[in-house]
Amino acid sequence: MTDCPTSTLLFTGRETILNILEDYFITDMMSEDIGRRKLFLLHGLGGAGKTQCALEFARKFKKSFSDIYFITAESENSIKASYYDIAMRNGSIPAQGWESGFRWFKTHEANWLIIMDNADDPQLSLGRFLPSCDHGNIIITSRNPDLMQIAAKSEEIKDMEPDDATQLLLKHAIKNQVTAADETSAGIIAKELHYFALALVQAGAYINQHKCLNNYLDLLKSQQAELLRRDISQSLDNYTMSIYSTWNLSWNKLEKSSKALLNICAYLHYERIPYALFQRAIENIEDLEISESKNDAKKFLVMLATESMKWDIAKTNEIIHKIGSYSLLNVIQDGLFSFHPLVHKWMMAKMDINLKNEICLGVQGIVAASINGTKWNDIGFVRLLTPHCIALEKYYIGELHIRKSLGRLWLMGHYGTRALTYWKPLMEETKVSFGNDHSETLVCMGHLAMSYRNLGRYNEALELQKPLLEVSRQVMGEEHLETLTYTNNLAMTYSHLGRYNEALELQKPLLEVSKQVMGEEHPETLTRTNDLARTYSYLGRYNEALELRSPSLKFQSKSWEKSIHIH
Ligand SMILES: Nc1ncnc2c1ncn2[C@@H]1O[C@H](COP(=O)(O)OP(=O)(O)OP(=O)(O)O)[C@@H](O)[C@H]1O
Ligand SMILES: [Mg+2]
Incomplete structure (x- = not known):
């Protein structure tokens, strides 16, 4: 017998998962x-489409099971009510309430199937309601991936x-003849909806x-949010909620800190968000210029930090886990999490309009603090941040120091075009605000x-680097580290232009000063030694190149640290 609803009349596809279920429940009779x-x-x-997959499997293979039961597992009460009904239907007098039905499965040694549907509540201790016996079959559908812990097998x-x-x-969409043109249009729309079942329906x-x-x-x-918010007036399977209404139910169960994280992430790219973004932001937020973005960033970062403003990994994990228990995000690998693109759009669409400005500024503060705390050669982190900064750039960024941080990231990642769009206006603005010789302008x-x-x-580059070096020599002095960096950079540009003699004129004294100021074994001194040797080689002065290279190799092999210093 079955009291199970049937899958929708318009059930489509899902061959792979149906095959997996068939293999597990039907075919695999020899397994352990x-x-x-x-x-x-x-x-x-x-x-x-979880419920539909379970129902379609039950419909397709109903002959393989002795009985099929459908239990609404939304809450303890709904489960108990279902067991009570089952007891009644099986003729047992539910003297002990719902437990009579529950026990029926234990004593009824047959090949029954239970679909425990929509067991979404993370507070629900579902294990208590699964008949513990060595016979029978159960499919659970849930938004909560934690239930993997009690299941023998699972699929997303x-x-x-x-x-x-x-x-x-x-x-x-179309109840009569479908043309090839209709198929093409439908294919494009389906792609835009990321092939997500409820959105398609x-x-x-x-x-x-x-x-x-x-x-x-x-x-x-033009109006995605409005369309995806509208509930469905007529439905084949009682699922009348829009995807936005569906996810709003999960949102309502989240705590303040989880909601705040979702708001923050709405301004980032939906994929591969690093935990380290928040860690570095917390570690560097105090050094950020006093500003609205710093204030707003701190309002959020305190939720992920200890009282002494250290990154609290356990707290962060808990918040992320909580959101994940509604399947609203996936931890894709150690230290990275992602959202479904439609969920990500919903996060932005549902954000309180009065909060948008504050959150956008907060994200800018978080991103800037984490960039400022990143070393020039930490290219791995720069690459991780790149898509998130591109996403953030779609919004207005007014604060000068935030634009400088982003400009710095594009330079670190060697994204010249993007870097240029920042540093050209930034240089003009700082010139006007601080004057030509100010260190900020330099x-x-x-x-x-x-x-x-x-x-x-x-x-x-040369047109800027020549006067820059002059001013830096005058303002900061010949031996200042910044002056040395500018000298090196100018020499490199000469070298790129094939003007090796001019490069040499700069590199020779630069090496001497570097040795004195930083020491012979400093990684930067070693790099400059190599650069000078290379210039000698380009000029065909191989003996001089060789003389420089041999001792520098000796030091280099001793040195663990290699630094790439770009300024
Ligand atoms: N394979 C399918 N073929 C036809 N319709 C589908 C399919 N999968 C899902 N749908 C439709 O999409 C909607 C949502 O499906 P379903 O109820 O299975 O989702 P769910 O994952 O169980 O969602 P929830 O977590 O809210 O319970 C329903 O209207 C359903 O009819
Ligand atoms: Mg469901």
């Missing part, structure tokens, strides 16, 4: 699981296959209602020159 209760978890985002229900997704959209219902397959894509691009000038050099625009 024989003679044991089978327990499979289908987990994933709200609206991904992800986006649909592109062809299946297109078919699902068409089945809902919702779009299909709207298109059907308004007969607007050809206009829907434009509508989706730094901007140096960075602008480096941007040109990264782009191979050596002559433009």
Whole structure:
């Protein structure tokens, strides 16, 4: 017998997961699981299609099971009510309430199947309600991946296959003949919706209602949030919530700090967000210029920090885990987490309008503090930050120090074009605010020159580096570390231009001063020794090159530290 609802009439695709379930519950009769209760978890985002997969499996293989039962596992009460009904239906008098039904499964040694549906509440201790016996089969559907701990096997229900997704959209959108052009349009819309089941059903219902397959894509691009917020008026399977309403239910259960993290992440790229972004921000936030962005960043960062403003890993893990228990984010590897792109758009769409400015500034402060705490040669972290900074740049960035931090990141990552768009106006602005000879202006000038050099625009770099060196010599002195860096950078530009004699004129005295100021074994002195040797080689002065190289190799092999110093 079965009291299980059937899958939707328009069920589409999901072949892979149905095969996995078939292998586990039906085919695999020889496995070590024989003679044991089978327990499979289908987990994933709200609206991904977990319940439908379980129902379709039960429909397709109903003959393989003695009885199929459907238990609404949303809460303890709904589970108890389902067991109570089961007891009644099986003719046992539920003298001990719901437990009579629960016990029926233990004593009924047959090949029954229970679908425990929507066991989403992380507070629910589901194990208590699973009949413990060596027979029977259970499929759990849940947004909570933690239930993996009690399941023998599990699969995440992800986006649909592109062809299946297109078919699902068409089945809902067009009830008569489908043309090739319709298929093409549906394919594009399905892609825009990331092949996400509920979004496709919702779009299909709207298109059907308004007969607007050809206009829907434009509508989706201009008014995605409005469309995905609308609940479905007529549904084949009682699922009438829009994806936004569905996820809002999870949002309502989150605590303040989890909500705050979701708000912050809405301004970043949806993929590969490093925990280290927050760690470095906490470690460097105090050094950030006093500003609104610093204030707003701190309001959030305190939630991830100890009282003495040290990064609290346990707290961070807990917040991330809490969001993950609703499948709203995935920890993809140690130290990185990602969002589904539609969830990410929802995060922005649902943000309180009055909070947007504060959160955007906060994210700017967090990103800037973490960039400022990053060394020039930490290219791994620079690469991780890159997509997030590109995402953030879509919003207005007004504070000068934030723009400088971002400009610094683009230089560190050798993104010359992006760096140029920052350092050109920054240099002009600092000149006006501080004057030509101010150290701030010199730094901007140096960075602008480096941007040109990264782009191979050596002559433009030279035009800035020559006067920069002059001013730096006068203002800071010949032996100041900054002056030495500028000298080195100018020499490198001459070298790139093939003007080796001019490079040599700078590199010879530079090496002498570097030895005196930093010491013979300092990594930078060694790099400069090599640079000078290379210039000698380019000029065909091989003996002089050799003389320099041999002792420097000796030091280099002793030195563990190699530094790439770009300024
Ligand atoms: N393979 C499919 N074919 C047809 N419709 C589907 C399919 N998968 C999902 N749907 C439709 O998408 C909607 C959501 O599906 P379902 O109820 O299975 O999601 P869920 O993952 O169980 O969500 P929740 O976490 O909210 O319970 C339903 O309207 C359902 O009919
Ligand atoms: Mg469900």
